[in-house]
Amino acid sequence: GHGVVPSTECSVGEVLDMGYVMAGDTVTATVQIENTSSLTLPFSVQLESLSPTRDRDRQKIPSFLTSPLHRTEIVGTQNYNGFSVFSVSPTEGKIEAGMSQDFVVTFSPDHESLYYSDRLKVLFFGKQTAHEILLKGAARDHTMFVEGGVPLDVPVESLAVTSPVAPQEALKEGPREAVRSLLLLLEYVEGSAEPARAEIIVGAIQSPVQAASQKQNLQAVEFSLDSGAELQRAGFALDGPKGALERGQLQRIGVSWVPPADLQTSEPPLMSALLTVKGDITESYRVLFMARVVSA
Numbered sequence: 001g002h003g004v005v006p007s008t009e010c011s012v013g014e015v016l017d018m019g020y021v022m023a024g025d026t027v028t029a030t031v032q033i034e035n036t037s038s039l040t041l042p043f044s045v046q047l048e049s050l051s052p053t054r055d056r057d058r059q060k061i062p063s064f065l066t067s068p069l070h071r072t073e074i075v076g077t078q079n080y081n082g083f084s085v086f087s088v089s090p091t092e093g094k095i096e097a098g099m100s101q102d103f104v105v106t107f108s109p110d111h112e113s114l115y116y117s118d119r120l121k122v123l124f125f126g127k128q129t130a131h132e133i134l135l136k137g138a139a140r141d142h143t144m145f146v147e148g149g150v151p152l153d154v155p156v157e158s159l160a161v162t163s164p165v166a167p168q169e170a171l172k173e174g175p176r177e178a179v180r181s182l183l184l185l186l187e188y189v190e191g192s193a194e195p196a197r198a199e200i201i202v203g204a205i206q207s208p209v210q211a212a213s214q215k216q217n218l219q220a221v222e223f224s225l226d227s228g229a230e231l232q233r234a235g236f237a238l239d240g241p242k243g244a245l246e247r248g249q250l251q252r253i254g255v256s257w258v259p260p261a262d263l264q265t266s267e268p269p270l271m272s273a274l275l276t277v278k279g280d281i282t283e284s285y286r287v288l289f290m291a292r293v294v295s296a
Helices: 167-173 208-212 229-233
Strands: 008-010 015-022 027-035 041-047 086-089 092-095 100-107 113-124 128-140 144-147 178-189 196-204 219-225 236-239 242-246 250-257 270-278 282-294
Touching (some): 008 128, 015 027, 027 128, 041 086, 086 113, 092 100, 100 128, 128 144, 178 196, 178 250, 229 236, 242 250
Parallel strands (some): 178 282
Antiparallel strands (some): 008 027, 027 100, 041 092, 041 113, 086 100, 113 128, 144 196, 219 242, 219 270, 236 250, 270 282
């Protein structure tokens, strides 16, 4: 007889990031697996969130407490409505030799969270793991998002209801301004000709509902990062601190730092600036700039 090793190629790597979507919207992505072997491969698909041992696995200490390098669990935030955040179709079948199979991954978050995640496993012959793909996504209640810097939040969502305001009352009050914080850490290598660099990403979310309406304003999000003279005196420089975005676009605000001649290394500079982002509401971010000199 002849022993044949199943071989396949996957169109994505170890991570499939669905990006930012509006809470309540649904987006899809396609993963293609090609059978490059000479035999038919029966497959099945599993999601980690639907594992029969998930309840037992959740009794462990959260990973963000035990390892700073792994802030999130494999199975992250889940929907309030009880339905899976991620779903995959088809869940079983066969891939003929030399043929390909498309898997449609659906991301349907029902509330705002930055830490939706799950793991997709593709098994051959019911037991052989062929591919493992980490599924990630984020959802917002509003049309814009800001990311970058050192994480300051806890990546585990509380099950408690934190907002006592009913949706009808919130609509009567109108859009309210939210204030958050971002920490940028810039490390300048001593004697280097290159400045220390960091960046902030501002994005405008493309919603399927908004895309269907031609009356929406194309410039959906405007942003501005105030740069005062104190930042410049401390050695900080900003690239692209203001701008406007259309839906589906993102822009990077570059931050660089070169130590000024009179810098006291015992007291590294800690400055702050206000980032204002205007979409369907106005959000303010207090951006903290922390810089230090490190040896090569």
